[in-house]
Amino acid sequence: xxxIFLLLGLVLILTGCTPVAKPGTxxxxxxxxxxxxxxxxxxxxxxxKCWTIIxxxxxxLTGFINQHPGGSEMIVKLCGQDGTTAFMAKHGGQxxxxxxxxxxxxxxxx
Numbered sequence: 557x558x559x560i561f562l563l564l565g566l567v568l569i570l571t572g573c574t575p576v577a578k579p580g581t582x583x584x585x586x587x588x589x590x591x592x593x594x595x596x597x598x599x600x601x602x603x604x605k606c607w608t609i610i611x612x613x614x615x616x617l618t619g620f621i622n623q624h625p626g627g628s629e630m631i632v633k634l635c636g637q638d639g640t641t642a643f644m645a646k647h648g649g650q651x652x653x654x655x656x657x658x659x660x661x662x663x664x665x666x
Contacts, residue, residue: 588613590663594638597665601636603628606664608639615660638665 562574592607592614600607616634621631634642637639 576628582618588663589662590614592663593666597638598610600637603632603635606631606635608634608637610638610640610657612642612665613657613661614663614665615657616662620656620660 577604594609597607597609597614599605600616603621608615608617609639617631617634619626621625624631630646643653
């Protein structure tokens with residue numbers, strides 16, 4: 557049985573399939589290819605678990621809430637939502653703001 561799972565895993569890797577995160581699965585920073593649904597992001601809508609979508613990428617902003625120079629309330633508004641419009645309106649083209657997101661990306665939105 558173990559060989560079947562190993563073979564299946566190898567086939568998925570070789571065919572370029574990307575795993576879809578299961579609801580409730582903890583985020584792993586650095587795995588920026590994990591695919592999240594809107595429902596998974598939507599339930600992460602509080603200051604204790606704050607995920608947002610910005611330009612098709614999913615970010616875990618939980619640890620950044622109290623570090624945001626513009627105040628925590630600005631980040632909390634993005635929790636569980638597609639924050640693209642708000643982010644681009646305030647920070648579009650700002651290298652430092654975009655760079656701050658790099659280490660917060662947990663996956664992509666599909």
